[in-house]
Amino acid sequence: DAGVTQSPTHLIKTRGQHVTLRCSPISGHKSVSWYQQVLGQGPQFIFQYYEKEERGRGNFPDRFSARQFPNYSSELNVNALLLGDSALYLCASSPGQIHQPQHFGDGTRLSIL
Amino acid sequence: EDQVTQSPEALRLQEGESSSLNCSYTVSGLRGLFWYRQDPGKGPEFLFTLYSAGEEKEKERLKATLTKKESFLHITAPKPEDSATYLCAVLDRGSTLGRLYFGRGTQLTVWP
Numbered sequence: 647d648a649g650v651t652q653s654p655t656h657l658i659k660t661r662g663q664h665v666t667l668r669c670s671p672i673s674g675h676k677s678v679s680w681y682q683q684v685l686g687q688g689p690q691f692i693f694q695y696y697e698k699e700e701r702g703r704g705n706f707p708d709r710f711s712a713r714q715f716p717n718y719s720s721e722l723n724v725n726a727l728l729l730g731d732s733a734l735y736l737c738a739s740s741p742g743q744i745h746q747p748q749h750f751g752d753g754t755r756l757s758i759l
Numbered sequence: 760e761d762q763v764t765q766s767p768e769a770l771r772l773q774e775g776e777s778s779s780l781n782c783s784y785t786v787s788g789l790r791g792l793f794w795y796r797q798d799p800g801k802g803p804e805f806l807f808t809l810y811s812a813g814e815e816k817e818k819e820r821l822k823a824t825l826t827k828k829e830s831f832l833h834i835t836a837p838k839p840e841d842s843a844t845y846l847c848a849v850l851d852r853g854s855t856l857g858r859l860y861f862g863r864g865t866q867l868t869v870w871p
Contacts, residue, residue: 650802679857688763688846688861689803702858736802740857744850745810747793748857750802 648673650751652737658757659727667722667754671739677701678720679748680712681736689736695720696742724756732758762786765847765862772869775836780865782847783829791850792830793859794823796843803846806832837869 651670659665671678677696681689694702695714709725718739724731734755738748766781784792791810795803807816809825816823820841822833832845844866848859 677857679859681859681861686863688848688863689859690861691858694857696857704858738802744857745791745808747805747808748859749805750795752800752802755800 650737650739650749652735652751652754654754655752656755656757658759660759661727661729663727664723664725665727665756667724667735667737667756669720669722669737669739669751671718671720671737672749674741675739675749676718676742677740677748678714678718679738679740680720680722681738681750682706683734683736683753685733692722727758729758732756762851762860763847763849763862765845765865767865768863769866770868772834772837772867774838774869774871777833777835777837779834780832780845780867781829782832782862784847784849784860786849786851786853786860788852789849790852792825793848793850794830794832795846795848797846797864798843806845834867837867839869839871842867842869 679694680692683689691704693712698714714720734753736753738750740748794806797803807823812827844864846864848861
């Protein structure tokens with residue numbers, strides 16, 4: 647079975663631009679979460695969606711937004727990119743029950759010049 | 760204030776030399792503790808979930824245990840392929856559905 651897939655794998659942008667990252671969850675998983683991982687640190691929670699509704703938001707500015715589609719895939723959008731947005735962006739999916747583990751994709755490496 | 764603290768930050772072991780990684784947490788109530796393995800350039804790979812103090816889980820050379828304040832990941836007779844960063848994450852009872860709090864990880868290197 648296919649795991650969580652993310653696209654693109656790498657992306658280079660300049661300050662002020664916007665970016666859209668995409669995620670396809672494991673088949674049958676209804677919950678998708680987004681995390682940001684800066685080099686040398688653990689992932690930090692950005693958003694969580696379940697059944698197409700936002701269920702949680704971390705301490706990130708409004709430049710970050712996301713949505714989930716009827717097929718449970720998801721997009722993360724970041725506007726007005728800053729140098730500090732350079733990171734690995736991870737998507738995780740789970741069936742939806744809170745006790746069930748989240749399974750991660752290999753992320754999108756975003757570099758801001 | 761960090762809710763999850765992992766130690767040591769880095770650990771070098773010779774092949775066959777057993778050791779333990781520590782994850783201490785401060786949350787109002789633990790709903791679950793998760794261990795992940797992350798290889799360079801990859802996403803975290805799920806290893807274990809622990810839900811209550813006293814619980815233990817095993818997988819090959821890895822064994823995870825949980826107390827009320829911390830979790831240990833024991834590695835028995837490690838091999839070079841066990842080299843990776845091991846991440847610990849907690850699910851707080853007060854958090855929204857699915858919000859994991861991660862530690863910074865322990866970078867494990869096993870040399871032949």
